Amino acid sequence: MERSGPSKLKLIAASAYEEDRAHVVPIIYDSFRSYKNDRCAIFMHHDETGSFLASSGIDAEYLDPNTNVHWQGVQTGLKRKWKRIIIGDYLDWFSWYMKWQRFNAFHTVVLFRPISRMAHEENRGYMDGLLTRLLNKPSLYRVIVIEEASLWPIVKQWMGGDTSISTTLVSNFGREEVREAILSTLYGTRLSHTDLAVAMGRTLSAKLNPEWRPILQRTEISSLIRRRNNFRVLTEDGMKMVQSLSNVSIKLVEPEPRYDDAIFQLSRKREHLRGDDAWIEEQILHLVEDRGWFTIAVLYDYIRPQFETILRSSTLPPRAIMAQLNRTPDDPPMVNLPSKAVLRRVAERMVEEQRLARSKWFKEVGRPSVGYHKIGFSAFDQYHRCGQCAFYAPLRRRCRLWWLLDRAFGPGDRRWSKEGLHPLSPFEFYKMRNSWRISPHSSACARFTDKKKDHSRKEVPEVCEICNEALPESKSILIVCRNCRTLYITVKRHVRVFTAYEHKFEWNYREIAGRDSTSDVTRLEEERQASPARAMEQIYYDAHRPTSDGEDQPRTLMLYPGDRMLVKDGVLYIFKRRNVEAVPVAGTTLVDNDVIGGEQLKSLEDAGATIRKLSGPKPPPEDQKPRFDTSPMVERAVVERPEFARGFALAMARSAIHATERIVALPSTPAEAQHLIREQRRLFERLEQSGPNGFLTSEALIMKQYWRCFNLPLRSVFERFGPRKRSRFVRESVTAPSGRARGYSAVDAAINYLHQRRLSKCRQANMRLGLDYNPGEGFLHRRRWNSDGLGLLLDLIDPFKFADREKLLEAVSQSRVNWRDFHSHTDRHGIRFYYPKEETVGTLESVGAEADVMVVEYAGRKLPLMDAYQSMVSDLIESLRGQRSFTPFVY
Numbered sequence: 001m002e003r004s005g006p007s008k009l010k011l012i013a014a015s016a017y018e019e020d021r022a023h024v025v026p027i028i029y030d031s032f033r034s035y036k037n038d039r040c041a042i043f044m045h046h047d048e049t050g051s052f053l054a055s056s057g058i059d060a061e062y063l064d065p066n067t068n069v070h071w072q073g074v075q076t077g078l079k080r081k082w083k084r085i086i087i088g089d090y091l092d093w094f095s096w097y098m099k100w101q102r103f104n105a106f107h108t109v110v111l112f113r114p115i116s117r118m119a120h121e122e123n124r125g126y127m128d129g130l131l132t133r134l135l136n137k138p139s140l141y142r143v144i145v146i147e148e149a150s151l152w153p154i155v156k157q158w159m160g161g162d163t164s165i166s167t168t169l170v171s172n173f174g175r176e177e178v179r180e181a182i183l184s185t186l187y188g189t190r191l192s193h194t195d196l197a198v199a200m201g202r203t204l205s206a207k208l209n210p211e212w213r214p215i216l217q218r219t220e221i222s223s224l225i226r227r228r229n230n231f232r233v234l235t236e237d238g239m240k241m242v243q244s245l246s247n248v249s250i251k252l253v254e255p256e257p258r259y260d261d262a263i264f265q266l267s268r269k270r271e272h273l274r275g276d277d278a279w280i281e282e283q284i285l286h287l288v289e290d291r292g293w294f295t296i297a298v299l300y301d302y303i304r305p306q307f308e309t310i311l312r313s314s315t316l317p318p319r320a321i322m323a324q325l326n327r328t329p330d331d332p333p334m335v336n337l338p339s340k341a342v343l344r345r346v347a348e349r350m351v352e353e354q355r356l357a358r359s360k361w362f363k364e365v366g367r368p369s370v371g372y373h374k375i376g377f378s379a380f381d382q383y384h385r386c387g388q389c390a391f392y393a394p395l396r397r398r399c400r401l402w403w404l405l406d407r408a409f410g411p412g413d414r415r416w417s418k419e420g421l422h423p424l425s426p427f428e429f430y431k432m433r434n435s436w437r438i439s440p441h442s443s444a445c446a447r448f449t450d451k452k453k454d455h456s457r458k459e460v461p462e463v464c465e466i467c468n469e470a471l472p473e474s475k476s477i478l479i480v481c482r483n484c485r486t487l488y489i490t491v492k493r494h495v496r497v498f499t500a501y502e503h504k505f506e507w508n509y510r511e512i513a514g515r516d517s518t519s520d521v522t523r524l525e526e527e528r529q530a531s532p533a534r535a536m537e538q539i540y541y542d543a544h545r546p547t548s549d550g551e552d553q554p555r556t557l558m559l560y561p562g563d564r565m566l567v568k569d570g571v572l573y574i575f576k577r578r579n580v581e582a583v584p585v586a587g588t589t590l591v592d593n594d595v596i597g598g599e600q601l602k603s604l605e606d607a608g609a610t611i612r613k614l615s616g617p618k619p620p621p622e623d624q625k626p627r628f629d630t631s632p633m634v635e636r637a638v639v640e641r642p643e644f645a646r647g648f649a650l651a652m653a654r655s656a657i658h659a660t661e662r663i664v665a666l667p668s669t670p671a672e673a674q675h676l677i678r679e680q681r682r683l684f685e686r687l688e689q690s691g692p693n694g695f696l697t698s699e700a701l702i703m704k705q706y707w708r709c710f711n712l713p714l715r716s717v718f719e720r721f722g723p724r725k726r727s728r729f730v731r732e733s734v735t736a737p738s739g740r741a742r743g744y745s746a747v748d749a750a751i752n753y754l755h756q757r758r759l760s761k762c763r764q765a766n767m768r769l770g771l772d773y774n775p776g777e778g779f780l781h782r783r784r785w786n787s788d789g790l791g792l793l794l795d796l797i798d799p800f801k802f803a804d805r806e807k808l809l810e811a812v813s814q815s816r817v818n819w820r821d822f823h824s825h826t827d828r829h830g831i832r833f834y835y836p837k838e839e840t841v842g843t844l845e846s847v848g849a850e851a852d853v854m855v856v857e858y859a860g861r862k863l864p865l866m867d868a869y870q871s872m873v874s875d876l877i878e879s880l881r882g883q884r885s886f887t888p889f890v891y
Contacts, residue, residue, distance in 0.1 A: 009159055010144045014113060017146045021055045024110070024146065028058070028085070029682045031108045031142035038141070039071065039084050041106040046089035048112070053087070057675055063088030065095035069105070090117060091245075094130050098242060101188040104139040111143070115151045115158075118204070119172050125180025125205055126245050128173075132203040133185055135159060158204045165207045173208040178215045181205045183224060183234065187242045190231040193220070280338060280346045284372075288356070291426050293373035293380075295361070296344050303338065347372050362443045364434045379427035380443040387440025390451040390501035391508075394440060395744075401447060401508055402428075402435035408520040409513065422512055449504050456494045467503045477571055477584065491582045492573060554587035554823045556835040558740040558756055559595040561773075567600055570607045574737055583738060585609045589838045591741070593760055610838045614760075614845070631776035633880040634792060638779060642692065644886070645779040648795050649695035651888035652780075653684050655799040656699075656706045658891055662806060668713040668813055676705040695780060710805065714747065717812055742833050746819040747812075749834040750844060754804040757848045762797045765870050769877070796873060802891045803851040803865055811847050858889050 032038040061083045069082045118124040145155050157165045181203045206212040224238035287294050287302050350356040359382045361371040386392045391401040411432050416424040431445045463470050469483040477490040485500035509517040564575040574581045586608035593614050637644050657680045664673045680702050687698035740756045743749030778791030811817045821840040825833045858868040872889045879886030
């Protein structure tokens with residue numbers, strides 16, 4: 001511990017812990033440098049673990065000594081995700097560490113009364129060796145000790161650089177304890193005489209016993225320790241003594257335990273195979289012949305059982321490990337494995353000799369890897385990515401083809417085996433198992449179908465240019481091919497072609513599965529409708545969806561100043577930055593913010609559109625400059641006055657915490673939401689101590705807890721609001737009018753509408769105060785993340801959006817808004833969108849109006865919400881001019 005400095009140690013009085021057990025939890029969380037990567041191990045008596053978890057509310061789980069835990073890597077199968085905090089008894093931790101030899105697994109260690117526990121423990125020497133060995137690891141970041149205040153000097157001397165300790169505990173740590181600490185220190189490793197002496201000098205038993213060096217010398221020449229190449233290792237008798245202690249926790253459950261050598265099979269990372277490459281090459285050729293391709297990780301897992309079989313059989317082992325098998329009967333059983341570096345060296349040499357080929361494989365999730373295969377054969381398409389495949393659904397991040405095969409049959413179906421009707425390659429098996437989490441950059445399979453870019457042509461052809469099937473005769477602007485589902489949309493003076501590749505999908509599915517996909521899709525739809533909420537939504541959708549594919553589906557568009565559009569032949573053409581969007585007018589609801597003129601209004605109403613006039617912000621004429629150009633003042637304040645950015649970040653975080661507390665106070669919110677507030681407060685303390693680069697990260701984590709709490713009251717109204725998908729909110733400012741009121745669920749569509757309305761109202765207030773329509777850079781929203789010149793506006797309005805969402809939650813709980821008030825629209829990829837109906841627009845406007853007059857507190861005064869916004873903007877302008885201080889708004 002002396003090499004890592006005294007800052008590792010944190011002492012807590014046991015009396016303070018008994019009065020308030022929850023006081024320990026924020027100290028544990030504060031010790032984390034990164035909550036995503038840090039792990040914590042809690043040592044506690046098994047009688048206290050249950051009461052501690054119940055009273056503290058810490059997010060932890062119990063330790064299983066027989067199960068190894070891993071947090072990194074890809075989780076395959078139905079494995080549970082390990083939590084970052086694990087709690088267990090001292091004996092359970094002793095069994096776990098001695099069995100798995102993972103002394104670097106945790107970065108924070110919490111010890112409950114370690115000195116008191118060892119003073120009254122029968123095998124205190126073994127425990128002393130484990131704790132000293134663990135606490136001196138460089139990877140350990142923080143040690144939290146809950147102990148009696150009178151024992152604090154002993155804890156500091158034990159973990160410090162002192163060589164001896166004078167205390168009344170000397171009588172409890174005698175010669176036997178020193179010998180036990182030696183065995184515990186040597187278990188699972190080998191040390192030289194010098195290293196063993198240094199490690200023993202740090203133990204509590206050695207510091208309490210001045211005669212520990214002679215005891216060490218006598219123990220080294222005993223039958224418990226053997227010299228091997230100038231290193232000290234435990235013999236079989238010494239290992240059994242340590243193993244008998246680690247089975248004490250198992251004896252509490254099993255009256256007659258059986259000792260199995262496989263339970264204490266050690267991971268000897270230093271004793272890798274360093275020769276006999278010919279045997280490894282033989283195994284590689286067998287693997288390539290059987291599998292077709294492999295990575296180093298796959299090869300490592302393949303060779304492991306081969307070595308274990310050789311060591312347990314009477315066959316002649318490889319030449320390189322014969323010398324390692326010549327050991328005395330006291331040697332422990334070992335499994336000798338070649339390291340991954342050795343395997344990679346052999347594989348690379350085979351590539352240089354042109355016996356293998358190498359390709360870069362982009363995994364589904366994770367970093368790219370190197371795949372080895374036969375020359376002229378590759379299991380995957382290394383030149384294409386799944387994102388360019390016609391069967392890839394980017395929103396769901398999955399392959400439609402392999403996902404449907406996985407849901408309909410599964411990887412375990414016999415038809416996929418080599419003797420089956422439709423055998424699949426190992427890489428195709430891999431794609432099927434991972435079809436639900438495919439990255440757009442992952443390497444494509446052999447079924448890759450390159451999707452053509454959407455292109456234009458002069459007129460609609462008589463036959464489909466994709467599948468050569470006759471197109472239906474229709475005067476509509478939208479024509480759909482009955483075979484391949486390709487769309488032909490008439491836009492102005494040309495026709496846009498959107499390829500769907502459904503005929504290719506059916507051909508691949510029929511070739512793999514041996515039947516059409518229609519029956520499997522129907523069965524999955526029936527399984528999805530098992531819940532009443534999904535059944536009600538599907539019935540309602542079927543009753544109101546278009547009768548044919550060519551019939552136009554209704555939408556809701558929000559028009560803001562600056563949107564350019566044209567109405568011609570019953571079609572609304574919206575000019576965006578890079579293309580033109582054509583929207584059928586019939587059945588479409590237009591929310592007009594002083595954009596549509598008199599002539600356009602009449603032509604739209606005659607074409608069947610529903611217009612809802614609102615008072616929107618009017619940008620200043622192009623030849624009129626804004627009275628206040630805040631961009632130079634903001635840029636100067638970012639450099640010279642960092643308190644502005646910190647104030648906005650803290651105000652946003654406090655607003656999120658207050659909004660979460662208001663949601664938790666609702667009767668429909670379950671009690672499980674309390675821990676979300678505690679997590680927010682812990683993150684807020686981190687935000688207060690972080691620098692400017694950590695503002696957005698901490699704010700995002702706090703908002704994540706807010707959205708989790710926001711979703712909890714919606715569970716009670718699921719039957720009236722339809723299924724809740726993963727939230728995918730649009731950006732604060734959307735340039736496409738058709739995307740401003742759109743959401744992947746009805747709740748998302750309502751929130752997006754209120755967000756855009758709040759943006760419009762705040763723009764009006766800014767322009768009344770003399771600011772520009774787009775005020776430019778902000779303190780938190782910089783141009784790196786926001787290129788539309790809305791940074792300052794987003795900094796200002798973010799805390800005010802909580803009022804809109806809170807009023808929406810009240811409207812949902814009062815059944816003023818439900819999912820039937822929204823249009824359900826499905827695009828060509830099968831993704832369903834929601835748009836508010838015309839009457840729902842009025843309801844959402846009333847919800848926003850209630851938020852506008854909501855009484856809030858700002859600068860010591862109680863004001864309506866919009867008045868508070870105007871007052872805050874005025875204070876900001878005066879503060880940037882240097883005339884007064886600025887206080888951000890806190891919801």
